[in-house]
Amino acid sequence: MSKSISGFSKLSKTKKIEWIVNTYFSNSKEAKDIIKQYWNTNAKIQQLHDEFIENTITNYYLPLGVAPNFLINDKIYTIPMAIEESSVVAAASKAAKFWLDRGGFKTKVISTIKIGQVHFMYHGDYNKLKTFFKQVKPQLLNDTTSITKNMTARGGGVLDIELRNKTNEIPGYFQLHVSFETLDAMGANFINSCLEQFAKTFKNEAQSFNLFSDQEKQIDIVMSILSNYVPDCLVRAEVSCKVEDLSESNSISGEVFAHKFVQAVNIAEIEPYRAVTHNKGIMNGIDAVVLATGNDFRAIEAGVHAYASRQGRYSSLSHASITDGIFKFWIEIPLALGTVGGLTKLHPLVKLALELLHHPSAKELMQIVAVAGLAQNFAALRSLTTTGIQQGHMKMHLMNILNQFGANDTEKLALTEHFKSHTVSHSAVSEALQNLRLKD
Template identity: 60%
Template sequence: MNHTPVEGFSKLSKQEKIDWLLQEYLENNQDFKKVLEQYYNEDADLQKLHDEFSENTISNFYMPYGIAPNFLIDGKLLALPMAVEESSVVAAASKSAKFWLNKGGFKTTIINTEKLGHTHFILNVEPHKVLHFFNFKLKKKLLEATEAITKNMRNRGGGILNIKLIDKTADLENYFQLKASFGTADSMGANFINSCLEQFGKTLKEEVSKEESFTEEEKNSLQIVMNILSNFTPNCIVRAEVSCKIEDLKDDSGISNEDFAWKFKQAVTIAEIEPYRATTHNKGVMNGVDAVVIATGNDFRATEACAHAYAAKSGKYKSLTHCTTDNEIFRFWIDLPISVGVVGGLTNLHPLVKFSLSLLGKPSAQELMSILAVSGLAQNFAALRSLITTGIQKGHMKMHLLNILNQLGATEDEKKYFVNYFKDKTVSHHEVIDEFNKMRNL
């Protein structure tokens, strides 16, 4: 089927957008129209609010919003909100929380909260001349030019922490950076950082044009390529950890405490040296992190990008978590670079985000960093615990069972039967279908 381009799609009403899509791509299938309308919110004001979060909206896309209770974090007992569609994530996090509840819980440390941004520019001037210009003139001018932008942030304890000139001419001809570090208090700070950087670009242009040590040809060579924050924040770090005596590890799978500790440490070490395993290992960490990031209205894409870049900071992709078993003590921890906020963005707009933050006791940005690192560590602990004992499929497929039954159109009574049937069995897609067909004589 040949499709025709559309002009002014964004200017169409929601109904006009839907009608066009149905006609152009979906053979005017009214069942799809019902699906879209089924997910509208009955509260018109709330629906309008959701529509304005993004562009060209035609419906809502729901995700399950679950709660993982019993998280003892730095002495506070919390229930974590998790928005995630993957089976077993919330259950696994809850299981880890319960495991560590009577062993002191999770401890966290904020190592640093520095965020970064860059003005990237091309300038055909000898690096030593650019450095002299930066040190003795430009840096001061950059700080002066951004005073109005940074005033409110400085009043909240943040602002521009430092500015450096970075010579990248060995990597790209005539390429330099203004690398700035920022404190953004309780906000994620993206808009603040980008506003500062865009002013950097303007000030740089003005000051280069007036610099007496540069020739006219050198001045004219300046090209401001872009001014943008970095989602890689290796100096915005939180550590979360758990520890106990190996003799207190008691697992209900039948494995001895010593074997559990040994196998667990081996599993983490394998993820530290083998990128194929590290990728899946860290994906599991981010299952826990992202679910809380989404529930609190933060940017899970930025969180993912930063975590994976950090995992590869040595030049080889490695595990984000680490484990030791020295002196009969089991210790498991994560150092997670994460930049989040509790003001700005969706935090004051999305009703469920406001609920999530209230549920967590209205945390500061640093406290939310701690909660997210704990969620990732707990998720990873649960995954590794399953892998080295019963295997990952037993718990995962049991949680996936209802998805399979819903796909088959099972009744509520049939679902109860299957939950009981697989109570002491490992769920497999094939066996569910076989048993379902027998039940219905298919």
């Protein structure tokens, strides 16, 4: 039976593991062996991994694959992708190869503004608060000079501070709504440090503002925090070609494919049940590159899905059209990314991934990540509107099923050949493997 423990964080790594395996596992030796099996043999690298988070007991590996042949703004990229799901890397690679001969992907960064907010409560005359804000705003900026000077010298920093009245939603609720430019840094620590200083100055200066009553001086700071919703940190990626150039075989014409494809996107634009799965496919590509480059995929996910709901209904992130015989497929998506700070200089594979991408700036990385999402979406919709999603996906999933059944190398080779012309399913693989073993 499990039990609580006091002072766990103060235990050594060895003692933590001893307590874990003895408390939770019937076979403590096997559990310990599995945990240690994933330690890095290089002690310095393992220590680095141990110090990324708290209470580390081992490493949790994800495959790092690459998708080559991405032509983005006339430059070839091989894109690193860290993901556990079968067929994602293969699908992205196939889409990249498809568009390589059709002009490639065109991208542009629309804006790079990030947002932070000081949330506070004020119960008094709103006109007095507006007057106070106008007076204190220069002081807010001045008091953060020590934090912002390096960022400002590079061309970034605080762009603006607004006072926002949210009392219609919550009585007495106001915000300092702050916009930032953080250049190649994702900027979370920079933004939060600025916001906390704004809050401190705002509250302190209120004490001496002569128009405030004693009650009005008691501004209550609720919290100061960046927002992962960044609708003004936008990037666009698109592909286009003549409709007839979409055809690769005699099985379906370019015109038929284009119209089915556009209809599929239109459905995702108006049907939330479809839109969620549609956008999940986009995020397969985006998250994989975000992870590989040491960025925060959870922040990206939260911001992207909020953006997909900005019109009051959850909708497709991508769009498609046919105009004058030209097929166009595009995405506009908010991506707050960084190529300096965080893990970018610490994790060896993150450094490798960024070098593979020619050491991109944050703007360049935004474009690469958006392309990965668009390519993944194109590949998925292409399958859905032609052969069906399962044919390709299950063939890629075949190796996972064979490994689950403990197939050896000879069996894998034989069954991979067998399922080139047979439908892959869990039961079909089980039956084929049993038949193969009976023959032996």
